[in-house]
Amino acid sequence: MLTRAVRSRRTPLPALITLGLAALLTLGLAAVAVPTAGRADPPDVICPPGQTTCDVWDDDPGGGGDPGDGGPGDGGGGAGGTCQWNGRVVPCYDEVLGWFHNGDGCYYKLIEPRPEGTPDGFDWYLLTCNGGDLGSQRTELRDAPPPGFGTPPDPAELARRALASIDLLPPRVAVAPRRHIGPGLVGLPVWMWASTAQPGQPRHYFGPQQASATDRGLTVSIAAEVDQVTWDMGNGAEVTCSGAGTAYRSESPLAGKRSPDCGYHSGYPEPGTYQIQAATHWTVSWSGGGESGSFEITRTSGIVTIDIDELQVVTQ
Known part of the structure; x- marks a missing residue:
């Protein structure tokens, strides 16, 4: 050259x-x-245990979450790669x-x-x-253009640009019983759930969300939604739920029973203090320019603490 x-x-x-x-x-x-x-030129991401006194079953919101594995959404960059x-x-x-x-x-x-x-x-x-x-x-x-000159936009990179324009927020989790009201008991089921929306942020926690990015006539659209939630129960056990779970209500007919869709049904086998944390797993699907694909994003919640006491048997 x-x-x-x-x-x-x-x-x-x-x-x-x-x-x-x-x-x-x-x-x-x-x-x-x-x-x-x-x-x-060189080559070129609150669940409560069942108890005899249900007045301690209430929601205990977790703290602010961790962005977790930002994955592609955290990357910057411009068009075309x-x-x-x-x-x-x-x-x-x-x-x-x-x-x-x-x-x-x-x-x-x-x-x-x-x-x-x-x-x-x-x-x-x-x-x-x-x-x-x-x-x-x-x-x-x-006598020739440099490498990369005239390269069309990369659809996958446009998908990342679209992802950068939306917020996928860490889940806000809740547990019951509330720690300051009373402990749970060994072997009794625990309910877990997460808030699906907050004022002004209706879809930022679980989706679905859509966005698009355009460069030089090519438009790529994305759709992001939570597929599942994994719960770290703080004792080595992990529970996977397909959705946000059902919020516990003491006045509900389900009070004192197992969660219908997201719970630690066997309960904790040992008394102690446990830290519960949840992670939402997003799938981001994209399409444009005759191509399509997807990538995974993980967002991690703050920690909620739960106390578990030994179940006492009273004899006369």
């Missing part, structure tokens, strides 16, 4: 546009002597600057119309280097 390069003064891009690329090229062509070989310069993520394509080349940290934009006097088989490019620093610009004559 052959290139010719001319460095410009530290002139902001708007000024370059105002002056006109033709003037810039005129200076560049005058300063170039002989084409030189360009450098090589993931590009980085000096440890920071930069857009792989910019409508003003053109396409980014990871090998040298420059954006390449084809200069059009083709300037007069351009040798056959060559094209002039405006380079904005140092990760897009407008004060670091030059023109370059090349």
Whole structure:
């Protein structure tokens, strides 16, 4: 590959546009002597135990959650793939600057119309280097575009951009009995549930949520929803529920019985103090540009503490 390069003064891009690329090229062509070989391009996430006195069964909301495994949703990046310069993520394509080349940290934009006097088989490019620093610009004559130039948007990356525009919040869990009211008992069932919504955030805890991202005519849509909830009961036991669970109500006909959909039915085998934590497992499905896929996201709740006492048998 052959290139010719001319460095410009530290002139902001708007000024370059105002002056006109033709003037810039005129200076560049005058300063170039002989084409030189360009450098090589490198390869490129409250349940209560049953008790004889049900007045202690109440909800005990957990604290703020942990984002958990952010997965793809936590990534940044621009259109058309993931590009980085000096440890920071930069857009792989910019409508003003053109396409980014990871090998040298420059954006390449084809200069059009083709300037007069351009040798056959060559094209002039405006380079904005140092990760897009407008004060670091030059023109370059090349016999071929750099790797990645003209690459269409990556649908999977657009899916990640769409995911970054929505909130998948950690679950807010509840337990009963409330610790400050009274303990549970060994061997009696525990109810667990999580809030599915909060004021102003109706779908942020369990979904479904939808979003989309568009770049250069390609639109990718996503749908995110919780598939299951796993509960760490604090004693090595884990319970998996298909949904948020049913909130316990002392006035309900179910009071004192097993949870109908999410519970630690066998109860704790030993007395003690246990810390309960839940994780919601989201599936994010995406489609666009004739492609589709999915990825998993996990969000982890805060901790709820429950006390369990030995079951006492009274004899006379």
